[in-house]
Amino acid sequence: MELIIGPRLYSTWSLRPWLVLKRCKADFTVREIDIYSPAGQAELERISPSRLVPLLNVDGETVWDSMAISVWCAERYPEAKLWPSDAHARWLARSAACEMHGGFMALRTACSMGPDHTMVGPDRSPPPKGEAVDRDIRRIVELWKQMRGRFGAGGPYLFGEWSVPDAFFTPVATRFRHFQVDLAAQGDDGTAAAYRDALLAQPDFLEWSAEALR
Ligand SMILES: N[C@@H](CCC(=O)N[C@@H](CS)C(=O)NCC(=O)O)C(=O)O
The missing domain is CATH 3.40.30.10 (Glutaredoxin)
Structure with a gap:
């Protein structure tokens, strides 16, 4: 394969x-x-x-x-167990992953990855500006807070244990880090920042990062 x-x-x-x-x-x-x-x-x-x-x-x-x-x-x-075993959590996990897969265009455009913007490098860029990108960030913060609050008790990931939505949001976490996005300014109480950090510390992502920098 x-x-x-x-x-x-x-x-x-x-x-x-x-x-x-x-x-x-x-x-x-x-x-x-x-x-x-x-x-x-x-x-x-x-x-x-x-x-x-x-x-x-x-x-x-x-x-x-x-x-x-x-x-x-x-x-x-x-x-x-790539999707949560609880049915309600599973329905919403699919919604969250699909919302990321098909959306957040303003954030993806303003914080696009490319030669000067890497998912893993130490360099940082100034935060993106604009109402559309702020709206995307607010929505992500709201979604992360809701899912972590309702389903996150079993671990540090969106639905507790690691599942597909975490794969889809890991690059969002890298954008928030690279572009120094202030999540508190978009309604975060610390929940979204902690989830971002959990994604960035996940062992498989660290392996990808090490390979990328090799
Ligand atoms: N909806 C696709 C999007 C894939 C996509 O946009 N891939 C980019 C790289 S991250 C690409 O292949 N770009 C080719 C090009 O720019 O020529 C997916 O989820 O796999």
Whole structure:
């Protein structure tokens, strides 16, 4: 099984299924494509149905899109408990992960990762400005507080134990760190900051970070 990803320093969509596969203790290899180079673009054109990464090559098929790969993993590795076992928590965990997968465009645009903005590097950039991006941050803070408050008793992650939404929000945590986002200014009482820090300290993410900086 092979996961094809973009550059580890910047490719937020690639990080998500990598974290999920690690959680599953899956046996997989990684191929990193430099999507910013002409050769990488040509390779994308050749191998990716969507011309995007991540891709998972498995059982003679290519599964594309971070969410589709995560759903595939949940089917293939039920023992990894990638979604919460409580039904109510599970419904909302899927809503939260899908809201991230399809939304927060203002935040993603204002805090886009790329050569000057890495998920892991020590450099920091000034906070983003604007009503739309503030609205996105407020919504994320509200969502994180609600889910942590209702379902977070069993651990430091959004639904207590680590689950798919945590994979989807880890790159958001890296953006909050890199762009020095003041969560308290958007309604945080410390809950969202603590969750951000838990994601940034998660062992698999630290492994990804070390590999990215190598
Ligand atoms: N909805 C897709 C988004 C994937 C995506 O946007 N990937 C970016 C890299 S992070 C990409 O492949 N970009 C190719 C390009 O810019 O040419 C997913 O969830 O996998």
